[in-house]
Amino acid sequence: MSELQTETDYEKLKESELFILDMDGTLYLGDDVFEGAVDFIHTLKRTGKQYIYLTNNSSRAGADYIDRLRRLGFPCERENVFTSGMATGLYLQQNFSGKKCCVVGTKAFRAELERYGAQIDDENADVVVVGFDTELVYRELERAVHFLRKGAPFIAANPDWVCPMPHDEVLPDCGSICALLTASTGVKPFYIGKPNRNIVDVIARERGIDNRRICCVGDRLYTDIAVAQNAGTVSVLVLSGETDEKMVRETDRKPSYVLPDVRAISAILEGREA
Numbered sequence: 001m002s003e004l005q006t007e008t009d010y011e012k013l014k015e016s017e018l019f020i021l022d023m024d025g026t027l028y029l030g031d032d033v034f035e036g037a038v039d040f041i042h043t044l045k046r047t048g049k050q051y052i053y054l055t056n057n058s059s060r061a062g063a064d065y066i067d068r069l070r071r072l073g074f075p076c077e078r079e080n081v082f083t084s085g086m087a088t089g090l091y092l093q094q095n096f097s098g099k100k101c102c103v104v105g106t107k108a109f110r111a112e113l114e115r116y117g118a119q120i121d122d123e124n125a126d127v128v129v130v131g132f133d134t135e136l137v138y139r140e141l142e143r144a145v146h147f148l149r150k151g152a153p154f155i156a157a158n159p160d161w162v163c164p165m166p167h168d169e170v171l172p173d174c175g176s177i178c179a180l181l182t183a184s185t186g187v188k189p190f191y192i193g194k195p196n197r198n199i200v201d202v203i204a205r206e207r208g209i210d211n212r213r214i215c216c217v218g219d220r221l222y223t224d225i226a227v228a229q230n231a232g233t234v235s236v237l238v239l240s241g242e243t244d245e246k247m248v249r250e251t252d253r254k255p256s257y258v259l260p261d262v263r264a265i266s267a268i269l270e271g272r273e274a
Helices: 011-015 037-046 062-071 084-095 107-115 138-149 174-185 198-207 221-231 245-250 262-269
Strands: 018-021 050-055 081-083 100-104 127-130 154-156 162-165 169-172 214-218 234-238 257-259
Touching (some): 011 262, 037 050, 081 084, 084 107, 084 127, 127 138, 198 214, 198 221, 257 262
Parallel strands (some): 018 050, 050 081, 100 127, 127 154, 234 257
C-alpha cells in the first residue's frame, strides 16, 4: 500500500509513545467489536505504549464511554478517555465563561458541558452549542436558529457528517445537524473536535509528550487523519470503517500509514509481519 501512504517503513509508528485511538469504525461498530481490537490494546500495554480513546461522538459523556468500553471488553480507566464533548466543555470554560448556552444535544452532552461550568439556558442564550443529538426534537432547532439569527456564536462539538453503524448503516451526526442550521441562518459553526488540532494539543500537554511522538489511529480522512496532520503527529488510517482505498488514492494529503485494521498495528509493534 505504499502508494497510499507517506512513510516507507514503520519506524515512526514503532517510536510513538502515545496512541490516540478513534473508536467507532476503528475498534468497533455499534456493539460489534472488531476481531483483534481488544488484543491490540493489550499489545499497546505490553509494549509500553500509552493510549487514549478519543472520540468525536458527543452524544455520550466521558463516563459513559468508560462503562461502554469496559462492557465491550476493552481495558479502560478515567485517564484513557477524552471526548469532543469534554473538549467543548473546556473551550466554553476558557472562552465563554459566564455566558448562557442554547444547547442542541443529548442529556449526556448537556451534563458534560455543565461539569465544565457551562450555564445552559435555552430560552435566553448568548451562545449556540451543538453536539451529536440522538434525542433531537424540532424545538431545539427552532431555538438555535432564533439565537443564531440574532448573532450568537455557533460552537459545535464535531464535524462528522454521519456516525457509522453495523450492516453498512449510518446515523446523521453533528455535522449534518449543523449543515441544517447553517442552511437556515447562513452562520457556520466553529468546530471543537477532530480535525481541530487543539483536541490533540490538550492531550499532549497533559501527558508531557511531544506531538511527533504521538500516533493518531482512525478510519476517517477528514477527522482522524486530518487532526493528526494538523497537530503534527504520526497517523494511521485503518480501512475497517468509513474510508476505502479509492478514497485514499483520491485525497491529496496521504496518511503516514494505511493498514487494514488495528490487528496490523499489533503485528508491527510486536515485530511480526504486518
